[in-house]
Amino acid sequence: MSTSVVAMTVRERWRGMAIGAVTLGVFFLFGMAIYKDVDLSFYEEFPEAVQVMMNIPEGAGVGSLAYGAIYGLYGALAMGILAVLAGASLIAGEERNGTLGLLLANPKSRVQVLVSKIVALLLLLAISTVVLDVVGRLVPVVLDVEIGGMQVEAQLFHIFINSVFYGMLAVFIGAWTGNGGLASGVSIGLMIVSMLAAGLLPLVEGLENYAKIFPWYYFDGSNPVTDGVEWGHIAVLGVASVVFVVAALVGVSRRDLKAQAIGLTMIDRLRANPMTQKMVDRVAGTAKASYIWVKITSEHQILLIAAAYYMFLVGGVVIGLFYSLLDDSLLKLSEQLPETLMALAGGGDMSTPEGYYTVENFGLMAPFIFMMVTVVVGARALAGEESKRTMGLLLANPISRSRIVYETMAAMVVLTAILGFATFAGTSLGSLLSGLDMSYGNIAAISLHLSLLGLVFGGLALALSAATGQVKIAVFGSVGPAVILYLLDAFLPLNDNLAGYAKWSPFYYYSGSDPLVNGMHWGHGGVLAAIAVVLVVVAVVLFGRRDLRQTG
Amino acid sequence: MATETAILAEGLTKHYGDVHALVDLDLDVKRGEVFGFLGPNGAGKTTAIRTLLDEIRPTAGRASIVGLDTHADSVEIRHHIGYVPGDLAMYPGLTGRDTINYFANLRGGVDWSYVDELAERLNADLSPKVGNLSSGNRQKVGLIQAFMSCPEVLIMDEPSSGLDPLVQREFQTILRELAAEGNTVFLSSHTLSEVQRVADRVGIIRQGRLITVETVSSLRSKAIRRVEFEFGSAVEPTLFEGIDGVRDVVVEDRRITMSYDGTMDVLLKVAMDHNDAVVDINTHEADLEDIFLTYYRVDGESSE
Numbered sequence: 101m102s103t104s105v106v107a108m109t110v111r112e113r114w115r116g117m118a119i120g121a122v123t124l125g126v127f128f129l130f131g132m133a134i135y136k137d138v139d140l141s142f143y144e145e146f147p148e149a150v151q152v153m154m155n156i157p158e159g160a161g162v163g164s165l166a167y168g169a170i171y172g173l174y175g176a177l178a179m180g181i182l183a184v185l186a187g188a189s190l191i192a193g194e195e196r197n198g199t200l201g202l203l204l205a206n207p208k209s210r211v212q213v214l215v216s217k218i219v220a221l222l223l224l225l226a227i228s229t230v231v232l233d234v235v236g237r238l239v240p241v242v243l244d245v246e247i248g249g250m251q252v253e254a255q256l257f258h259i260f261i262n263s264v265f266y267g268m269l270a271v272f273i274g275a276w277t278g279n280g281g282l283a284s285g286v287s288i289g290l291m292i293v294s295m296l297a298a299g300l301l302p303l304v305e306g307l308e309n310y311a312k313i314f315p316w317y318y319f320d321g322s323n324p325v326t327d328g329v330e331w332g333h334i335a336v337l338g339v340a341s342v343v344f345v346v347a348a349l350v351g352v353s354r355r356d357l358k359a360q361a362i363g364l365t366m367i368d369r370l371r372a373n374p375m376t377q378k379m380v381d382r383v384a385g386t387a388k389a390s391y392i393w394v395k396i397t398s399e400h401q402i403l404l405i406a407a408a409y410y411m412f413l414v415g416g417v418v419i420g421l422f423y424s425l426l427d428d429s430l431l432k433l434s435e436q437l438p439e440t441l442m443a444l445a446g447g448g449d450m451s452t453p454e455g456y457y458t459v460e461n462f463g464l465m466a467p468f469i470f471m472m473v474t475v476v477v478g479a480r481a482l483a484g485e486e487s488k489r490t491m492g493l494l495l496a497n498p499i500s501r502s503r504i505v506y507e508t509m510a511a512m513v514v515l516t517a518i519l520g521f522a523t524f525a526g527t528s529l530g531s532l533l534s535g536l537d538m539s540y541g542n543i544a545a546i547s548l549h550l551s552l553l554g555l556v557f558g559g560l561a562l563a564l565s566a567a568t569g570q571v572k573i574a575v576f577g578s579v580g581p582a583v584i585l586y587l588l589d590a591f592l593p594l595n596d597n598l599a600g601y602a603k604w605s606p607f608y609y610y611s612g613s614d615p616l617v618n619g620m621h622w623g624h625g626g627v628l629a630a631i632a633v634v635l636v637v638v639a640v641v642l643f644g645r646r647d648l649r650q651t652g
Numbered sequence: 653m654a655t656e657t658a659i660l661a662e663g664l665t666k667h668y669g670d671v672h673a674l675v676d677l678d679l680d681v682k683r684g685e686v687f688g689f690l691g692p693n694g695a696g697k698t699t700a701i702r703t704l705l706d707e708i709r710p711t712a713g714r715a716s717i718v719g720l721d722t723h724a725d726s727v728e729i730r731h732h733i734g735y736v737p738g739d740l741a742m743y744p745g746l747t748g749r750d751t752i753n754y755f756a757n758l759r760g761g762v763d764w765s766y767v768d769e770l771a772e773r774l775n776a777d778l779s780p781k782v783g784n785l786s787s788g789n790r791q792k793v794g795l796i797q798a799f800m801s802c803p804e805v806l807i808m809d810e811p812s813s814g815l816d817p818l819v820q821r822e823f824q825t826i827l828r829e830l831a832a833e834g835n836t837v838f839l840s841s842h843t844l845s846e847v848q849r850v851a852d853r854v855g856i857i858r859q860g861r862l863i864t865v866e867t868v869s870s871l872r873s874k875a876i877r878r879v880e881f882e883f884g885s886a887v888e889p890t891l892f893e894g895i896d897g898v899r900d901v902v903v904e905d906r907r908i909t910m911s912y913d914g915t916m917d918v919l920l921k922v923a924m925d926h927n928d929a930v931v932d933i934n935t936h937e938a939d940l941e942d943i944f945l946t947y948y949r950v951d952g953e954s955s956e
Contacts, residue, residue, distance in 0.1 A: 390757050399745070489741035492707055493794070496735035497758035500727045647708035650698075 102208050102216045109220035113186050119576060120182045121228040123583060124175050125235035130587055132166040132239050163240065163247035167255060167325045175232060176259045176319060177295070183225055183267030184287040190217040190271055191352055192280035200357055210352050214275060218345060221267055229260040255325040258334070262319035265337040266291050268344035276351035285406065291316070296414070304425050315340070392494075392504060396511035400477055404515055407469050408522035415461040415469075416526020417533065423456045424534035453536035454616045457527065462546055462616060464586075467607070470519060470550050471582055474512050474558025479574035481508035482639075483565040486649045495648070502640040505566060509636050512558045520551035538616070545620035552628035553610040557582050559635030566643035606631060658683045658805050658836035659704065663713035666699050666860075673699040675860040676713070681838055683804075686831045688847030688868075689840040691857035697840040698738050700857070701809050704838075705735060717805055731759075734798035738809030738840070740791055744783025748793040751782055755797050762800050770796045773822055788814035795823060799830075806830065806837045812846060824850045844937060876913035881923055882906055882932040892922055906931070 191214060194200035203213060236252045239245075266287050274283035294314035298321065301311040311317045318337050322330035397404075450456055482504065485491045495501065524540075524547040531538040557578050565574035589607035592598045602608045609628050613621035659681035666674040674696045681687040691697050702708045704715055706726035715722040717729045742751055756762035771778055776792035777785075785793070791814045798806060806827075812820045827837050827850050841847045847854050848868050855865045876897070881887075889903045897914035912919060916935075923930050 390753070392758070395754060489737070489739065490743060492702065492705065492737040493735070493740070493742065493755075493797075494758075495707065496705060496730060496733065496737075496798075497755055498727055498730040498760075499758055648702070650702065650707075 101219060102212055105203075105208070105213055105216035106220045106223070109190070109217045110224060113220070113224055116186070117182055117224045117228050119580070120178050121231040123580065124170070124178055124232060125239075127174065127583070127587060128166060128170050128232075128235055129239050129243075130591060131170045132163075132243055132245060136243055136245055163245060163250045164325065166239075167236065167247075167250055167252060171232065171236065171255060171259065172320065172325060176262055177291070179225065179228060179259055179263035180266045180291050181288060182228070183221065183263040184270040184284050184291070186221050186224070187267035187270035188274045188280045188283035188287065190214065190221065190274060192274040192278050192283060195278045195357060196280060204357070211349050214271075214349055214352050218268075218271060218348075221271075222264065225260060225263050225267065229256050232256055232259070249326065251325055251328045254327075254329040257329055258319050258322075258324040261334050261337045261341075262316075265315060265319075265341050265344075268341040268348070272344040272348040272351065275348035276355065278355070278357070281402070289406075293414075300422055304422075392499075392507035393510040393514065396477060396481055396508060397514050399480075400473070400511075400515060403473055403476060404518060407473050408519050410469060411466065411519060412522040412526030412529075415466055416523060416528075417530040419457055419460045420453070420527070420530025420534040420536055422460075423453055423536065452617075453531065453534075453538055454542070454614075457538075458611075458614075458616060462550070462611070466523065466550055467553055467586070467610065470516060470554030471557045471579075473515055473519060474554040475561040475575060475578050475582075477508065477512050477515060478558040478561030478563075478578070479565050479571050481511070481562065481565065482643060483569045483571040483574050483649075486569045487571055489650060491648050492650070501643050505562065505636060505640045505643055508562060509555075509559070509632075512555060512562075516551040516554045516558070519554070520547040523547040523550060539619070542616050542619050545615040548620065549610050549615045549625060549628070552625055552632065553606060555632040556606045556628050556635070559632040559639070563635045563639040563642065566639035567646070569646070569649040656683055657681070657716075657719070658685075659687075659715070659717050659838055661700070661704070661713065661715040664700065664703060664710050664715050665712040666696075666703055666708065667711045672860050674703065674710075677857075677862050679715075679855060679862070679865075681836060683836050684831055684834045685852045686827055686837040686839060686850055688851030688854040689838060689857065690842070690844060690847050690854050691840075692842055695857045696860040697842075697857060698809055699860070701738070701807055701838075701840060704807060705730075705733075732804045734801060734803035734806045736791075736794050736798045736806075736808040736811045740794040742782045742790060742793065745781060747781050748776065748778030748785070748796075751793055752778065752797055752800065756800065759801055766802070767796060767800050770799050770826075773826065774819055775822075786814070788816060788819070791815055792819070799826065802830075802835070804835055806835065806839075808838065809840050810842065811839065812841075820846075876911050877935050877937050878909065879912045879916075879919060880907060880909045880932075880934040881930060882934075883908075883926065884929040884931055887926075887928070891926060892919065895919065895922065 189196075191200065194203060204210065208216075233253060233256050236256070240247045269290070270283045270287040272283075273286055274280055277283065294316040297314045298311045298316035298319075301314075302308045311321065315337065318333040322333050324330060450459055482491075485494060494504070524544050527538070527543045527547075528540055530536070531543070560581065561574045561578040564577040565571070568574065585605040586607050589602050589605040589611070592602040592605075602612070606628060609621075609624040613624050615621055657680055659679060661677050661679040664674060664677040664679075665672075677696075677700055679700075689697055689700070699708070703710050704717065704722055706722050706729075709723065718732050720729045720732075722729060743754075746754065752762070752767055756767075767778075770776075771792075774792045774795060776789065776796060778793065778796075782790055782793060791811070795811060798808065798811075812823055815823060824846075827839070831837055831852075837850075839847065839851065848871070851868055853865060853867050854871055856863045876899075883906050886905050887903060887908050889901055889908070891908060892898045892901065892910060895914070895918055897912050898919075899911040901908065901910045903909075923933075
């Protein structure tokens with residue numbers, strides 16, 4: 101092990117972790133403060149199944165809501181994603197940057213380097229967990245909330261091991277393939293699928309035991325926040341993590357390292373084959389570099405395909421099928437659900453297909469996916485081009501800076517339109533296959549609302565990108581406000597005095613009119629479109645004014 | 653726009669906070685000339701070039717290219733120029749041909765037969781992805797995209813980095829051809845020999861200040877070099893005494909070595925008049941730092 105590699109890795113990664121932990125802490129404070137003012141007596145009427153699905157432990161109050169819903173769901177997801185992103189790039193990231201060769205020119209073996217980096221990652225995850233623990237213990241004291249028998253440390257220990265599991269999975273894939281995108285894609289994909297499966301399968305009679313196939317079950321299945329640490333489950337995740345680490349160490353030593361090389365895509369292979377070359381060239385070859393917006397769109401095709409795949413299949417078709425599988429009694433019971441609490445999961449009445457779709461997809465997941473695509477495009481188009489030092493070359497051509505901004509927005513519009521269409525098609529198909537009789541017009545409406553919401557935060561990322569030329573600022577500067585604005589929209593309506601302020605959040609104009617039930621709200625859609633347009637104008641002005649960055 | 657000036661800079665200044673990257677730069681590059689912009693690393697060459705391209709905005713002063721203001725008319729200017737940035741980066745996922753195609757589309761078309769001709773002359777392969785090319789081969793793609801539109805003004809920031817000597821020579825030939833057709837080349841470099849081979853005039857920049865602009869021939873005559881004479885027998889250190897431009901004389905038995913700036917003619921005459929046979933002569937170029945020192949001496953300034 102090398103302490104300097106550990107220190108370097110910590111130095112590179114601590115910011116993302118710190119931002120994640122602090123955001124979660126604020127989220128927690130916010131949540132508990134609002135829960136405290138809300139009458140939770142309705143809560144005892146909850147059907148058990150719903151409580152399980154919303155991650156609300158039995159017989160608890162303010163505390164369990166905050167710990168269960170916020171830490172148990174968002175906290176575990178966020179920690180897992182941070183671990184995966186860091187884990188995926190431990191080796192693959194340095195290969196992509198071309199710095200791995202330099203690092204390994206020092207008298208340290210590949211195994212030593214990887215072990216050091218893994219230690220650094222574990223250290224960061226542990227520190228984040230401690231931060232969450234301090235926040236989790238401090239907030240109830242400050243707010244004077246009785247948390248009873250909440251086993252905060254047990255839950256956080258489960259969260260820690262859970263994030264280690266996904267992080268090490270990403271390290272393993274990254275070490276074997278050198279492909280960071282693949283490593284994070286597979287790991288995050290598995291995490292989300294297993295989270296949904298572990299939550300939903302137990303609700304379907306006869307399928308309860310299948311939940312145990314999915315790793316998320318071993319994080320959450322034992323309700324650690326009420327029942328304490330379940331060492332059996334910890335062991336499952338722990339042993340799996342150790343296996344991943346060992347496999348990663350073997351993998352990284354065996355294969356050829358890449359020297360800042362570019363992977364071959366399917367299209368490249370077809371292009372290399374003389375039989376298919378002409379056809380592929382016509383379809384993809386020269387076309388992908390014809391205009392700026394086409395190039396940007398084509399550069400993000402993998403992200404688009406993944407997002408569209410999720411929106412079509414999981415968020416669209418599968419949720420419809422699940423709804424039709426769900427127990428009737430559950431649906432009847434859920435009619436008693438208080439509106440205020442359901443607003444948390446995006447609002448909606450679980451007993452209707454529209455409500456179920458909202459809770460499972462349109463409330464949180466769908467906006468997240470749309471925003472992920474647009475924010476990445478907005479951040480990378482200007483700032484990314486600058487940080488990769490290609491902006492000078494691009495702007496040596498007779499095109500204005502504003503045209504690059506406009507074409508970036510055009511690419512974003514195209515991407516969100518495709519994604520919106522995938523959402524519409526998948527949800528319509530889910531409704532059709534399961535005989536849910538949802539209005540196609542309304543499905544189209546929510547899809548359009550989603551696209552517009554995506555453009556708002558993509559526009560924000562673009563404006564920040566234009567103003568600073570820094571990818572990190574553009575990403576964090578739009579994701580951070582997005583999280584806060586989502587929370588405002590979700591939590592403020594729970595308190596009558598504050599409900600009006602929700603209108604300050606773009607999410608209000610996305611879901612406030614419940615387009616899946618009520619159809620298109622052109623006024624709200626117009627507000628979103630107007631915000632996006634204003635942000636583009638801001639981006640043009642700011643980008644036109646400043647010096648281009650030249651890093652490196 | 654029949655102006656004789658291709659690139660004009662007047663008092664161009666760029667400060668980054670306390671760092672004075674460029675101080676009061678005046679330049680007047682004529683049409684049809686190859687202008688070498690010479691300076692050590694960090695001298696301000698790239699800052700000057702990026703200002704000319706409107707990538708960054710000057711703190712003071714102004715500049716124009718083919719009579720158009722570099723800021724106000726920057727888009728129009730780019731119809732007239734080709735550019736190779738220093739430390740060239742391109743889109744790693746695109747092939748060379750895709751890259752050329754992309755920029756060609758942004759320019760409104762290109763003569764592909766000319767692109768192929770350039771690729772052949774520079775021995776460039778446009779089919780692999782740029783990210784998989786070695787830095788020299790990547791540089792060729794960058795050169796082709798700059799040449800391909802037959803621009804009136806070529807601005808190149810250390811363009812021959814990574815190229816092998818054969819390709820460098822071909823590259824320089826292309827530059828001379830373009831200049832002969834009336835196009836202008838603005839070429840930055842940190843090696844004197846490269847600039848001397850191709851440029852008509854040379855501007856020397858150091859610590860953000862333009863020290864001098866000279867024709868290559870006068871620079872060559874001024875440029876100090878290390879000169880070494882070997883005679884048949886031991887030689888007196890006083891042999892070249894009194895000749896203008898001779899410094900730092902070192903004698904080792906039959907060998908005399910000195911720094912010299914002036915025409916070789918003068919030295920040779922003295923050597924030939926010496927009553928002993930000249931066995932061998934060696935001269936080699938002094939490095940840039942020595943040349944700057946000469947100019948500082950000439951200007952009566954001292955380097956800090």
